[in-house]
Each structure stands twice: as structure tokens, then as C-alpha cells.
Amino acid sequence: MEAPTINRFPNQHLAMIFPVLLIFLRASAAAVASDTLNTGGNITDGETLVSAAGSFTLGFFSPTGVPAKRYLGIWFTASPDAVCWVANRDTPLSNTTSGVLEIAAMGILRLLDGGSGQTTWSSNTTRSAPAVAQLLDTGNLVVREQSGGGDVLWQSFDHPSNTLLAGMRLGMDPQTGAEWSLTSWRAPNDPAPGDCRRALDTRGLPDCVSWQGGVKKYRTGPWNGLWFSGVPEMASYSELFSNEVVVRADEVAYIFNATAGAPFSRLVLSEVGVLQRLAWDPASRVWNIFAQAPRDVCDDYAMCGAFGLCNVNTASTLFCSCIAGFGPVNPSQWSMRESGGGCRRNVPLECGNGTTTDGFMVVRGVKLPDTDNTTVDRSATLDQCRARCFANCSCVAYAAADIRGGGAGSGCVMWMNYLVDVRYVDKGQDLYVRLAKSEFAKEKRMDVARIVLPILASVLALTAACLYLVWICRLRGKATSLFRMIRNNNTNRRY
Ligand SMILES: *[C@@H]1O[C@H](CO)[C@@H](O)[C@H](O)[C@H]1NC(C)=O
Ligand SMILES: *[C@@H]1O[C@H](CO)[C@@H](O)[C@H](O)[C@H]1NC(C)=O
Numbered sequence: 001m002e003a004p005t006i007n008r009f010p011n012q013h014l015a016m017i018f019p020v021l022l023i024f025l026r027a028s029a030a031a032v033a034s035d036t037l038n039t040g041g042n043i044t045d046g047e048t049l050v051s052a053a054g055s056f057t058l059g060f061f062s063p064t065g066v067p068a069k070r071y072l073g074i075w076f077t078a079s080p081d082a083v084c085w086v087a088n089r090d091t092p093l094s095n096t097t098s099g100v101l102e103i104a105a106m107g108i109l110r111l112l113d114g115g116s117g118q119t120t121w122s123s124n125t126t127r128s129a130p131a132v133a134q135l136l137d138t139g140n141l142v143v144r145e146q147s148g149g150g151d152v153l154w155q156s157f158d159h160p161s162n163t164l165l166a167g168m169r170l171g172m173d174p175q176t177g178a179e180w181s182l183t184s185w186r187a188p189n190d191p192a193p194g195d196c197r198r199a200l201d202t203r204g205l206p207d208c209v210s211w212q213g214g215v216k217k218y219r220t221g222p223w224n225g226l227w228f229s230g231v232p233e234m235a236s237y238s239e240l241f242s243n244e245v246v247v248r249a250d251e252v253a254y255i256f257n258a259t260a261g262a263p264f265s266r267l268v269l270s271e272v273g274v275l276q277r278l279a280w281d282p283a284s285r286v287w288n289i290f291a292q293a294p295r296d297v298c299d300d301y302a303m304c305g306a307f308g309l310c311n312v313n314t315a316s317t318l319f320c321s322c323i324a325g326f327g328p329v330n331p332s333q334w335s336m337r338e339s340g341g342g343c344r345r346n347v348p349l350e351c352g353n354g355t356t357t358d359g360f361m362v363v364r365g366v367k368l369p370d371t372d373n374t375t376v377d378r379s380a381t382l383d384q385c386r387a388r389c390f391a392n393c394s395c396v397a398y399a400a401a402d403i404r405g406g407g408a409g410s411g412c413v414m415w416m417n418y419l420v421d422v423r424y425v426d427k428g429q430d431l432y433v434r435l436a437k438s439e440f441a442k443e444k445r446m447d448v449a450r451i452v453l454p455i456l457a458s459v460l461a462l463t464a465a466c467l468y469l470v471w472i473c474r475l476r477g478k479a480t481s482l483f484r485m486i487r488n489n490n491t492n493r494r495y
């Protein structure tokens with residue numbers, strides 16, 4: 001009798017709570033859980049837009065420890081600390097939770113201080129039309145024309161903060177000069193643009209470069225069709241994140257894409273200029289570091305100076321040596337661990353008046369030098385490349401621009417004047433360096449020594465072994481005759 005009574009109470013509670021819950025959910029769905037802001041609509045501090053599948057949230061936040069500053073941002077819903085984009089980086093709302101994001105009549109997003117009515121941030125479109133803003137499941141906030149083809153008027157992916165998400169571009173539009181690059185936060189709790197920048201360098205062959213102020217700190221090496229020359233490990237996770245460099249008239253850009261089933265991942269440029277690829281582990285709810293750059297001393301830009309060659313496995317020589325045919329500009333400086341002065345040619349080139357006696361020495365397995373001042377021809381063959389470099393006395397080196405076809409590669413990149421930022425890497429490329437004829441004679445002498453010395457050594461070893469054998473045989477012979485003598489003696493004694 002007791003039991004059913006007891007059971008009835010929770011049911012009654014549920015019956016009472018359920019409609020309340022439903023009403024609450026419906027209300028919050030209308031005010032909060034939408035992914036779209038229609039023309040004239042707004043969200044205030046405390047309200048959010050949530051993308052259709054819930055991956056991303058747009059709303060107001062304060063960085064840890066700075067409650068007085070309010071920013072409008074987009075974050076990864078499962079990990080609100082993972083802020084992927086910030087609108088008003090330079091202009092936080094101070095001491096107020098009266099911020100309002102509205103989409104004005106002509107498709108402009110505007111962030112207002114609801115108290116003073118002042119605009120602290122707005123989107124900038126070249127064309128205006130009545131529009132709707134929608135937060136997509138990629139993390140992109142897109143403003144689309146309401147009528148017609150629904151053209152994109154503005155999107156947050158075109159204005160990256162410090163984070164690159166799948167589908168975002170790092171690069172530029174050569175026609176408009178518009179650039180997509182990452183800018184670090186000033187501090188972990190200050191989204192204001194910091195000192196460090198990561199951009200695609202489109203001069204020569206495209207490569208990704210990290211800058212600190214005006215100083216180049218790290219480069220990935222040129223795109224070789226499959227990966228950035230200095231980051232061969234990109235190939236090892238290409239089943240999860242495909243990498244692509246697009247070269248078109250209106251776009252030169254690096255894009256990564258996540259394949260189905262890949263963990264959610266983001267590339268973040270830290271305040272000190274370190275770029276990390278982080279991947280979300282939903283089970284343990286942590287971000288794992290998937291890859292990081294720079295990785296080691298040899299990644300420091302121009303670590304060994306002009307014509308220097310960095311090798312992480314040679315700590316004993318302070319990682320730096322000179323490319324074959326070159327020696328330290330200032331040996332005393334070099335021994336004082338200042339290798340940045342670089343290397344210079346041991347023997348001047350012999351080139352001019354349309355003739356040359358120079359040749360090319362191959363340096364194998366390297367991240368190709370900075371291609372900023374290079375001449376690139378993607379359609380040339382490597383043989384044509386060699387001929388062109390040979391014919392131009394300013395050309396100090398050449399290499400294949402693209403390794404997709406296998407073999408020695410195709411396409412042509414030619415360096416003028418000097419080479420900088422070369423290091424050994426796994427699966428590195430071949431670099432052909434111009435040297436004076438006499439350097440090859442030296443190399444040949446070295447080669448001769450390399451071949452002849454081991455032969456001499458083996459001959460000597462063989463001779464020694466034979467002599468030893470002969471000696472042993474002789475000894476054995478003597479021992480045998482001695483034994484026979486003793487036996488004979490014994491026999492003699494017995495009889
Ligand atoms: C935001 O929208 C509400 C109606 O949804 C309106 O009452 C309010 O005035 C709007 N605020 C601003 C600042 O536009
Ligand atoms: C915000 O409030 C704090 C404490 O009330 C005050 O010290 C600070 O000056 C205020 N900042 C602004 C920008 O009003």
C-alpha cells in the first residue's frame with residue numbers, strides 16, 4: 001500500500017516541472033539558442049547565438065581575471081576558453097554588461113554600448129543590402145544578403161584573430177591586396193593585437209612565416225605540392241587534416257580541411273609567436289598538442305646566416321656548418337658561437353662574358369632556403385632549370401619547385417645573390433648550389449681518398465691476416481713435429 005503512494009509523488013513533481021521546463025526551453029530557444037540574427041535584430045550581453053549543431057557559440061565574454069572588460073567573440077561551445085574570434089579586440093566595453101550586437105538595416109554588424117549608445121566596433125562591407133547574420137557550424141559568422149542569391153557580404157573567416165579553423169584561409173588576394181593572417185593576443189588575458197603575426201608569404205614560392213614585430217622568426221619552407229618543405233610531418237596527419245595551397249588570380253592561400261571523423265582542431269598563434277595545432281579530445285575534455293612550430297634551434301630564422309646549414313644532430317658544432325664550398329665569414333666569431341655572420345665562398349666563381357666553368361653541387365635532404373627573391377617557373381623541368389641557372393651568373397642555386405611527380409621533381413626555383421635559412425630535415429629536398437670548378441677537383445680528390453683509403457686499408461688488413469695465418473701454420477707445424485718427437489721418445493722408452 002505504501003509503495004504506490006511513494007511512487008506517485010515524484011510523478012506528480014515531474015508532471016508539474018515538465019511544462020515549466022518546456023516553457024523555459026521554448027523561451028530560451030527563441031532568445032538564445034538560435035544561430036541567426038535577422039535584419040534589425042540584436043543580442044545583448046548574456047544572450048548568445050549557437051550554431052545549428054551546437055559546435056560554436058557567439059556571445060559576450062571577459063578574459064580570465066579581467067571582469068571589467070567585455071568582448072564579443074566566438075568560442076568552441078564544449079570549451080569556452082577556446083575563443084576562436086574576437087570582434088572588438090582593440091575596443092573592449094568597459095565596466096558594462098549593456099553591450100548589444102545588432103545587424104543594422106544595410107547589412108552592417110554593429111557592436112554598441114547600450115548605455116551610451118556608442119558604436120565600439122562594426123563590420124565593414126563594400127556593398128550594403130538588407131541581410132541576415134548566421135553562425136555556422138564551422139565557426140564562421142556570415143552576413144548574407146537577405147534577398148537574391150544570398151551573397152556573402154561579410155564573414156568572420158575573412159578577419160582572423162589568433163586562430164585558424166578548418167576552412168579558413170591564410171594568404172592574400174593579389175587583386176585587392178586583402179590579407180588573411182593571424183595576429184597573436186597581447187597577453188593570455190588580453191585579446192588586443194599583439195606583437196606576433198603569422199602570414200603566408202606569397203613572394204617566390206608560398207611559405208608560412210611567423211613575424212615578431214618586423215622581424216622574421218620562423219618559416220615553414222616553401223610549399224612543394226605536398227607539404228611545406230621544412231614540415232614533412234604534415235604528410236603524417238594528412239588523413240585527418242588535408243592541407244592545400246591554392247594559387248589563383250584572386251587568391252593565394254593555405255587552407256586546411258578536417259576529414260570526416262577527425263577531431264576538432266584549431267591552429268593558434270600564441271603571444272610569444274609559437275603556433276600550435278590543438279586537437280580536442282571529447283572523452284577526456286582536453287586539448288592535445290598535435291604539432292608545434294618552431295620545434296628546435298634550427299627553426300630559428302637564418303640561425304646559421306647566409307650560406308649556413310643547420311643540423312639539430314650536431315650540438316657539438318653548435319648546430320651550424322657551412323654549405324660545401326663555403327667557410328665562415330669570421331672564424332673567430334663563429335668559434336664564439338656567433339654563427340649568424342654566415343659563410344662565404346672559398347673560391348670565387350668563374351662566370352662572365354657568356355661563359356662559365358662553374359658547376360653545381362647537390363646538398364641533399366634540406367628545407368629549401370628563403371624564396372623571397374627567387375625566380376619561379378612551375379612549368380620548367382629540372383634540366384631546364386639547371387641550364388637557366390648555369391646561364392645566369394647571378395644564380396647561386398636552383399631546386400625543383402614541386403615534388404608531386406616523384407623522382408627529382410619538376411618546376412624551377414632559382415636563387416640570386418645568397419641563400420639563407422637552410423636546415424636538414426627528414427624527407428628534405430635537393431638543393432643544387434653553384435660552385436667554382438676547383439671545388440669539384442677538391443671534391444674529386446676527397447672522393448678519390450674516400451675510395452682509395454678503404455681499399456688500401458682492406459689490402460693491408462688482408463695481408464696482415466695472411467701473414468698471421470702463415471705464422472700460425474708454421475707454429476702448428478713445429479708443434480706437430482715436437483709432439484711426434486715426444487711420442488717417438490716415449491715409444492723408444494717403452495721398447
Ligand atoms: C534589441 O531588440 C529589441 C527587440 O527584440 C528591442 O526592443 C531593442 O530596442 C533592441 N536594442 C537595440 C539597441 O537595438
Ligand atoms: C571601471 O571600474 C573600476 C572600479 O569600479 C574603476 O577603477 C575603473 O576606472 C573603471 N574603468 C572605466 C574605463 O570606467
Ligand SMILES: *[C@@H]1O[C@H](CO)[C@@H](O)[C@H](O)[C@H]1NC(C)=O
Pocket residue numbers: 124125
Ligand atoms: C572600411 O574599408 C575601407 C576600404 O576597404 C577603408 O578605407 C575603411 O577605413 C574601412 N573602415 C573601417 C571602419 O574599418
Ligand SMILES: *[C@@H]1O[C@H](CO)[C@@H](O)[C@H](O)[C@H]1NC(C)=O
Pocket residue numbers: 167255257258259260
Ligand atoms: C572540406 O571538406 C568538406 C567535406 O569534408 C568538403 O565539403 C569541402 O569542400 C572541403 N573544403 C575544402 C576547401 O577542401
Ligand SMILES: *[C@@H]1O[C@H](CO)[C@@H](O)[C@H](O)[C@H]1NC(C)=O
Pocket residue numbers: 351352353
Ligand atoms: C670579358 O671579355 C673582355 C673583353 O673580351 C675581357 O676584358 C674581360 O676580362 C672578360 N671578362 C671575364 C670575366 O672573362
Ligand SMILES: *[C@@H]1O[C@H](CO)[C@@H](O)[C@H](O)[C@H]1NC(C)=O
Pocket residue numbers: 370371372373418420
Ligand atoms: C630580398 O631582397 C630584399 C631587397 O633587396 C632584401 O632586403 C632581403 O633581405 C632579401 N631577402 C632574401 C631572403 O634574400
Ligand SMILES: *[C@@H]1O[C@H](CO)[C@@H](O)[C@H](O)[C@H]1NC(C)=O
Pocket residue numbers: 375391392393394395416
Ligand atoms: C639573371 O637573373 C636576374 C634575376 O632574374 C635578371 O635580373 C638578370 O637579367 C639575369 N641575367 C641574365 C644575363 O639573364
